[in-house]
Amino acid sequence: MTAGDQELEQAGLRLGELLEKKQLTIATAESCTGGWVAKVLTDRAGSSAYLMAGLVTYSNAAKQHLLGVERDALDQHGAVSEPVVRQMVAGAIKAAGVDLAVAISGVAGPGGGSAEKPVGTVWFAWGSGPDHTETAVKYFDGDRDDIRRQSVLFVLQAVTDFVKTM
Template sequence: MQATDQQLQEAGNALGDRLVEQNKTIATAESCTGGWVAKILTDRAGSSAYIMAGLVTYSNEAKQAILGVEAPVLAEYGAVSEAVVRQMVAGAVRATGVDVAVAISGVAGPGGGSADKPVGTVWFAWGTGPDHTETRVKCFKGDRDQVRRQSVLYVLQGVTEFLETL
């Protein structure tokens, strides 16, 4: 499934609307999507009312230095893992003071996959901090662009749904 530009824009607008309605701020902590979620959110005029920061932490070193992801967690589970995206959310909330943060880490391809984490595997987390974080894993089909687009759409929709529970 390909996520179109229109679908991404609509999902970004829906999340922006929800953040405005709830008077909440958001930060993104992105790896494989390279800032695409933040880009979609900031495409909208007035988005400075709700988006505080977009952190691209592509390398393990950046995840540790900027978000406080623990080296032993990276060593044991790898960057594409539930444990790491949980720590990415906590670190983004801590670093920016936002109400909600989102984290994405995955294998977009074409290389880099393994038997337990094939190309297309993406871990997501969103939450208000370490005590209230949801995680999900998906394995998307397609090339690098398709995996990244689907990841962006999935997280925008997931965070919008999460905010309904707050």
């Protein structure tokens, strides 16, 4: 199922309104989505009240230098893994000085997949600190655009649910 522009817009609006209501700030650390989560969050006027930074850390070097992801985690697990997205969240919180962060790393295709991590594999993390971080892995179908759209929609909805509990 591909997420349409209207679905993405509505999900971004819901999260933005909730963040603003709760006076919480957020940063994004994105790889395969290339800043799309930050883009959707900034579609709402006044988004500077809650979105402090959007970091596109596509390369492993950027993940290390900008977010403090450990080389060992990348070497042992690969960029598309739970340990890496957890570290991306922690790094984004530290770098941006925010209340919470979201991280995404995946294989959007059309190439780059493997038997272990086929095209469509996407790891997510969101949270407010090491002891309050949730993760999920999803396996999406479709082309590159479909996978990225589904990733953005999933994480916006997951973070909205998380923020409701804060």
